[in-house]
Amino acid sequence: MSDVTPKRKKLYIETVGCQMNLLDSELVVGKLRNEGYELTDDIGKADTILYNTCSVRQHAEDKIYSALGRIKQLKQLKPELTIGVLGCMAQKDQKQILKRAPHVDIVVGPGQLARVPELLVLAKEQATPQMAVSLPRTAGSNETVTASFAEYDPIREPAMRPTPFQAFVRIMMGCDKFCTYCIVPSVRGPEQSRPAAVIVDEARALADQGVKEITLLGQTVNSYRSVDASGRTFRLSDLLERLHEIEGLQRIKFITNFPNDMTDDLLQAVRDLPRVSRYLHVPAQSGCDEVLKRMKRTYSVALYDDMLDRIRATVPDAAVSSDFIVGFPGESEASFEKSMRLVERGRFKNSYIFKYSPRQGTKADTLFIDDIPEEVKKRRNNDLLVLQTAISQEDNRRLIGQNLEVLVEGPSKSSKGVAVDEIGQFSGRSSCDRIVVFEGHERLVGQFVPVTIEDASGVTLFGRVVTMDLVAPRA
Ligand code: SAM
Ligand code: SF4
Numbered sequence: 001m002s003d004v005t006p007k008r009k010k011l012y013i014e015t016v017g018c019q020m021n022l023l024d025s026e027l028v029v030g031k032l033r034n035e036g037y038e039l040t041d042d043i044g045k046a047d048t049i050l051y052n053t054c055s056v057r058q059h060a061e062d063k064i065y066s067a068l069g070r071i072k073q074l075k076q077l078k079p080e081l082t083i084g085v086l087g088c089m090a091q092k093d094q095k096q097i098l099k100r101a102p103h104v105d106i107v108v109g110p111g112q113l114a115r116v117p118e119l120l121v122l123a124k125e126q127a128t129p130q131m132a133v134s135l136p137r138t139a140g141s142n143e144t145v146t147a148s149f150a151e152y153d154p155i156r157e158p159a160m161r162p163t164p165f166q167a168f169v170r171i172m173m174g175c176d177k178f179c180t181y182c183i184v185p186s187v188r189g190p191e192q193s194r195p196a197a198v199i200v201d202e203a204r205a206l207a208d209q210g211v212k213e214i215t216l217l218g219q220t221v222n223s224y225r226s227v228d229a230s231g232r233t234f235r236l237s238d239l240l241e242r243l244h245e246i247e248g249l250q251r252i253k254f255i256t257n258f259p260n261d262m263t264d265d266l267l268q269a270v271r272d273l274p275r276v277s278r279y280l281h282v283p284a285q286s287g288c289d290e291v292l293k294r295m296k297r298t299y300s301v302a303l304y305d306d307m308l309d310r311i312r313a314t315v316p317d318a319a320v321s322s323d324f325i326v327g328f329p330g331e332s333e334a335s336f337e338k339s340m341r342l343v344e345r346g347r348f349k350n351s352y353i354f355k356y357s358p359r360q361g362t363k364a365d366t367l368f369i370d371d372i373p374e375e376v377k378k379r380r381n382n383d384l385l386v387l388q389t390a391i392s393q394e395d396n397r398r399l400i401g402q403n404l405e406v407l408v409e410g411p412s413k414s415s416k417g418v419a420v421d422e423i424g425q426f427s428g429r430s431s432c433d434r435i436v437v438f439e440g441h442e443r444l445v446g447q448f449v450p451v452t453i454e455d456a457s458g459v460t461l462f463g464r465v466v467t468m469d470l471v472a473p474r475a
Pocket of ligand 1: 018056057181182183184218219220256257258283285323324325354355356357358359
């Protein structure tokens with residue numbers, strides 16, 4: 001028997017887009033590590049390069065096509081290199097990717113990720129590109145299409161997580177809302193809720209691995225609904241109750257919410273379960289009814305306002321955040337002003353603001369002309385952001401003097417590279433998802449610590465750890 005251990009293949013992976021993509025990458029890497037790969041962050045040393053892609057906006061796709069352009073030469077110099085395009089853009093562009101970048105070896109949609117290891121082998125063996133994508137939404141019965149978007153939640157990979165003590169848990173796949181601007185229902189397939197028992201088992205396994213905070217993921221996470229073998233229905237509030245019982249889990253978050261489904265039972269669960277984060281991300285997209293109608297968001301501004309009132313009445317200390325699209329077709333100055341007014345009324349913790357980006361294959365792209373000039377989109381984006389930042393800063397400053405419980409995530413952005421056993425600037429998040437920066441010690445990473453807030457900007461709170469013993473190194 002040879003005592004030479006086979007050389008581990010080096011894998012480089014880049015992920016763009018949302019948390020769902022970060023989770024998918026974690027799972028793909030977990031699988032490939034079991035197949036003998038090891039991660040590298042040096043693209044030049046990689047045997048396999050994977051891009052896990054996003055197609056929500058044009059900009060995200062452009063980024064990947066230019067990355068593929070850049071590595072063309074690398075492949076010429078190193079023909080044994082394997083290149084893969086995974087995720088939403090793979091599902092959307094399919095063969096077009098191979099036309100634009102013939103040096104790509106595998107194209108795998110988000111509903112086929114389990115096949116990545118097998119396709120990497122096939123691409124080499126057959127010396128020809130391999131593609132695995134799911135069916136288009138109109139290709140057959142809902143069951144047939146759903147079956148082509150296979151559930152993919154295998155073993156977890158601690159090394160790929162944002163931190164060893166935080167993890168994402170998918171509770172829903174796909175989306176059936178079909179907002180007119182959005183590509184997600186086509187590329188991530190029909191809405192499916194995972195069984196509650198499977199989610200609870202996964203969360204328990206993560207807690208056993210030392211995970212303290214989980215973030216439940218779904219495109220419309222509060223529409224979650226599953227029925228168990230005994231016929232019992234689980235809503236998100238029921239699931240939260242179950243997860244809350246798991247020993248070791250100290251914080252539970254969930255994103256992204258849909259306004260129509262922000263039911264009172266859910267708000268009561270957030271109020272009554274102390275380990276559930278006081279944070280609700282619930283995108284409005286626009287403050288104008290006519291625009292919402294053209295977006296097919298299925299709620300009115302009045303419903304959204306009422307939802308905000310219910311949130312504030314039930315969980316007064318909850319932070320709410322939102323998404324807005326500016327420059328949607330036909331958005332007049334008056335319509336845009338209504339979004340500005342909603343931001344004023346909503347007092348969001350923060351808002352993610354996007355310029356409308358036409359997506360081929362969506363209803364908005366066929367029905368409407370992208371008629372708002374780029375400079376107008378830019379100006380509206382900026383105006384909304386300036387207003388939101390001023391509001392965030394005002395509300396953040398109200399927290400000065402309060403003590404917040406912070407999960408310490410690591411050295412703050414400005415002080416990366418703090419040596420172990422050194423005091424430096426650290427950052428973490430409060431239960432209401434606010435970023436808190438404070439002077440701390442490496443050994444606080446992964447701990448919940450009380451921090452007194454002393455100053456605040458629009459995006460960050462600055463504070464001091466309440467017990468100085470926690471900061472000073474042990475004698
Ligand atoms: N499911 C979530 C929801 O309904 O709020 C959002 C998912 S989407 C990946 C994230 C955000 O991207 C959306 O809330 C929306 O603001 C933005 N978005 C989606 N499609 C867009 C488009 N075509 N142009 C600009 N922004 C877009
Ligand atoms: Fe896209 Fe609308 Fe579904 Fe969110 S709810 S993923 S915006 S279609």
